[in-house]
Amino acid sequence: MSTFFVAYKNSQVHCIQWGKGNEWLICFHGFGENAESFQHLATALAEKYTVIAIDLPLHGQTVWNEEMTCTPEDIMNIIYKLPGLEDCSFSLAGYSMGGRVALAVYQQMPQRIQQLILLAPDGIKVNGWYWLATQTAMGNRLFRYCMKDPWLFFGVTSTLKSLGIINIGVYNYVQKHLQESEMRSRLYAIWTLMRKIRPDIPVVQSLINVNQTPVILLYGKNDNIIRFATGERFKKGIDAFCHLHVLHCGHRMLHEKNTSTIAALL
Numbered sequence: 535m536s537t538f539f540v541a542y543k544n545s546q547v548h549c550i551q552w553g554k555g556n557e558w559l560i561c562f563h564g565f566g567e568n569a570e571s572f573q574h575l576a577t578a579l580a581e582k583y584t585v586i587a588i589d590l591p592l593h594g595q596t597v598w599n600e601e602m603t604c605t606p607e608d609i610m611n612i613i614y615k616l617p618g619l620e621d622c623s624f625s626l627a628g629y630s631m632g633g634r635v636a637l638a639v640y641q642q643m644p645q646r647i648q649q650l651i652l653l654a655p656d657g658i659k660v661n662g663w664y665w666l667a668t669q670t671a672m673g674n675r676l677f678r679y680c681m682k683d684p685w686l687f688f689g690v691t692s693t694l695k696s697l698g699i700i701n702i703g704v705y706n707y708v709q710k711h712l713q714e715s716e717m718r719s720r721l722y723a724i725w726t727l728m729r730k731i732r733p734d735i736p737v738v739q740s741l742i743n744v745n746q747t748p749v750i751l752l753y754g755k756n757d758n759i760i761r762f763a764t765g766e767r768f769k770k771g772i773d774a775f776c777h778l779h780v781l782h783c784g785h786r787m788l789h790e791k792n793t794s795t796i797a798a799l800l
Contacts (some may be wrong), residue, residue, distance in 0.1 A: 549599060
């Protein structure tokens with residue numbers, strides 16, 4: 535394992551590299567995590583792949599100085615700066631929020647992508663609350679207010695839970711992780727900064743068919759945050775190139791206990 539930084543505009547993007555395989559695999563982690571999330575999986579794949587995991591903005595050791603925005607073009611241009619990838623094709627892997635990043639990057643450069651690996655990916659189904667909070671000025675102001683003074687936020691989520699409107703996994707996450715002001719501030723910052731990472735799913739599906747890109751979808755059977763039914767809908771229309779696997783786990787798919795199962799599918 536080795537670590538390095540990529541200079542990008544006014545920022546320093548931290549990356550971790552494993553393995554010396556002939557194929558390249560670029561990985562994007564989930565919300566609140568970092569490149570080290572892929573350590574167990576990357577180690578298991580070290581003979582086949584050279585794996586590079588990127589600390590996304592506001593995560594890990596990356597120092598992001600591009601104001602409160604990050605675009606698919608930013609991520610694509612960071613990839614262009616990775617050592618050894620000049621003119622090479624490579625695979626993309628994204629877990630949870632990183633799945634949304636992988637989908638958006640694929641949409642920008644499908645011809646260079648050998649394989650798309652999506653682990654419990656966000657971005658396939660548009661979350662109405664996320665859209666309201668990040669894509670509308672009024673929603674973003676309300677979101678910022680609720681993160682500073684959360685009594686309304688917790689009251690609304692409790693009401694939505696009682697009405698069966700909010701995902702139980704999301705509700706549990708909110709109750710567990712957003713009690714502290716620091717966590718709420720971080721959520722607001724990351725959601726706002728990543729608001730332009732919005733893959734157009736019909737376009738992505740069309741590009742998969744045109745470029746005949748192999749896609750591996752991995753979901754947890756007991757995942758209450760991102761359900762495998764979303765993957766089943768995404769797979770329709772790209773069945774010739776997409777393989778869906780449901781593992782006996784929850785949302786924390788990159789846990790060490792799942793490593794051998796996932797590695798065998800790749």
